[in-house]
Amino acid sequence: MSYPPAPGRSAVANAVYGLLNPIPFGFFVAALVFDIVYAKTGTILWAKGAAWLIVIGLLFAVIPRLLNLVQVWITSRRFSTGADHVDFWLNVVAIVAAILNAFVHSRDAYAIMPAGVWLSVVTVTLIAAGHVVIAVRYSTAREILHD
Template sequence: MTSLITPQNSALAAGFVSLLDPLPIGFFTAAWIFDIIYIYSSEIAWTQAASWLIVFGLLIAIIPRLINLVQVWVGTSYPQSSAVKLHFWASALAIILSIFNAFIHSRDAFAVVPAGVTLSSLVVLLLLIANLQLALRQRKAYGEAK
């Protein structure tokens, strides 16, 4: 797991971000898998479970983004890397798409299939790209610092 710690950031806030940041990826990926299972089984329980996973993922995803908003954008004189900013924006976009996805999953189970699966796929893809690019750029920066 990569760390978003800078010299000016609170250790407690950075700890919360490091603790909570990977959890939404698991919730949203599980919801995406449940949506795919629903396509093949037509069992309504899968889409209901996916909607609950999206809600739990949203509740947990918003907390690190708010902390990260303060760390990256408000009042820090320490310049943040473009990887951290890209991670923030991709995660924020994934949260916005997940809010729309939660509204789509609140409909009838048969109405969820095309739009719900598409939004779930986009959310998972955005979060994976955001975390992967952050991890690779920080690893490269760490390797250059040695």
């Protein structure tokens, strides 16, 4: 899903953001799937895999959030909308939940349930809600332009 850059935003920063922003979501969804499989099977491999997926997702989440921080709050705050702010804060809270989830996954394998699953659900839900907010904003803006 690509979005046109808002006025006043760097095209390069927008391209890097658009390229890197979906990557953490994929890792966090995979971690959620691994957590659910671990909860059903009890095979420790799934718990360790989920821990790695969460950490890799967090590593990839830093760059888009920093770019978004600069774009929404510093360089183009005149052009940023409420949806941009809501998306930013939903993603920040999701990253905090993922950090807590990484700490939960550092425990012994049997000690991560059910907190690991719930934190994975919260992380994925918050990031998905941020994507929905931005998608609604752009579809509403597109409808206004076509009318």
